Amino acid sequence: MGTELRRAAALGLLLTTGACATNPVTGRRELSLISESQEIQMGKQASAGDLQRVGEYPNSEAQALVKRIGTQIAAKSERPNLPWEFHLLDDAAVNAFAYPGGFIFVTRGLMSHLNSEAELAEVIGHEIGHVTAKHTVAAMSKQQVAQIGLVGASILSPTVAKYGDVLGSGAGLLFLKFGRDDELQADALGFQYSLAQGFDVREAANVFTTLGRLGGGGGRVPEWQSTHPDPGNRVQRAEQRVAELPAGALSNTKVNRDTYLRLLNGMVFGENPRQGYFRGTRFLHPDLRFEITFPTGWKTANMPDAVVAGSPDNGAQIQLVPGQGTPTQALQGFLGQQGIVVGQSGQTTINGLPAVIASFTAQTEQGGLAGLAMSVSHQNTTYVIYGIMAQQVASQRGAEVEASIRSFKPLNDPALINVQPGRVEIVTLPSAMNATQFLQRYPSTIPEAQVLIINGIQAASTLPRGALMKRVVGGMGS
Secondary structure (H helix, E strand, C coil), X not given: CCCCCCCCXXXXXXXXXXXXXXXXXXXXXXXXXXXXXXXXXXXXXXXXXXXXXXXXXXXXXXHHHHHHHHHHHHHCCCCCCCCCEEEEECCCCCCEEEXXXXXXXXXXHHHCCCCCHHHHHHHHHHHHHHHHCCHHHHHHHHCCCCXXXXXXXXXXXXXXXXXXXXXXXXXXXXXXXXXHHHHHHHHHHHHHHHHHCCECHHHHHHHHHHHHHCCCCCCCCCCHHHHCCCCCCHHHHHHHHHHCCCCCCCCCCECCHHHHHHHHCCCEECCCHHHCEEECCEXXXXXXXXXXXXXXXXXXXXXXCEEEEECCCCCEEEEEEECCCCHHHHHHHHHCCCCEEEEEEEEEEECCEEXXXXXXXXXXXXXEEEEXXXXXXXXXXXXXXXXXXXXXXXXXXXXXXXXXXXXXXXXCCHHHHCCCCEEEEEEECXXXXXXXXXXXXXCCCCCHHHHHHHHCCCCCCEECCCCEEEEEEECCCC
């Protein structure tokens, strides 16, 4: 849990006077509403917020690989002078994305699904292509920030509204979605950039095959399919690009499969329960030793600095955030915001923990609000939990909001406290075998179908002696 998310304030910039500019990739003149300096500033703000909210994966070698490949490609692109940055996010979602100005992110979830440096280069090149062709600028100008009911309307203060778009979009990141033509152009640019750096672009088809086999997954950011709509058969297009290369174009290219896979050994796979996890309607945090139960049917999200739940009708939301000082001081910090009228309040005990609780109302441009806020101390840490409801749903939602807030309690079950994340383990096959034999000899704690996907193989695949293969050990499925 950390500092407040800084979001890209792009909308005001879009009102500036439009001007024509030359697209760096196509060479065509086109209308541009955003200058390059504005583009960079937007990307820098959004990038900083994501790094605060999610954080980088703590593996310096893996971070260095992402940065090395990205820096090399960007230096030879059509926009080498942008302040390019490349980051590996500590997130389970399988995704990579780009912000305007050259800020590129890859998730550890994506890295664990790829099988070579050449595949990683294709993905990073694709994201660089979105920036060099100014797709991110065009998408940013069309992007509408997702909102969820009353909280998304920026009620009360930034403290309350901070997570207004989290549940509607699946993450707090400002993700851009690209059209069919942009995706196809980025695919072609990624292919071109990867080949220019000496990577074997025959691996490009593997990337799209793997991504196409994936279903929805966990994570605090959206999956690739959400941010990169599939414009058609990418596998066939990638294979066609290879077929059109001149003879000898691939003679000295590199794949770097084994070195890449060894880098993945020990990488966290899937959600990391040490950062908190859901079990049904219960949210449990093993490191901080607390749990809270949210209403049945509500949308929930675990962020690094908050846990959020929203009602199906978007009329109510519950947030748990860290507080400053004693419970009384922390609650006063929330209730002291302009526009809040405090009702009944007093000290109490919640499941054996000292707490302060108060009801409140507020008036906004969107209408009246009712709410309940509680601050509680647990293991020398103060938490503030508040429920906010539109007045028209307060009578319907009030009881379940209060029950949820009062459900906060210590987590004492060792089985729930001692959970560990799953991790990638790289094994070397001692002899040739088929995929079924591999699955039987080296069992994983994830479904067998998922093991096939992360290895880029099919059930009928034959695997040579000495091949490095992934399995997943440990985790909540063990």
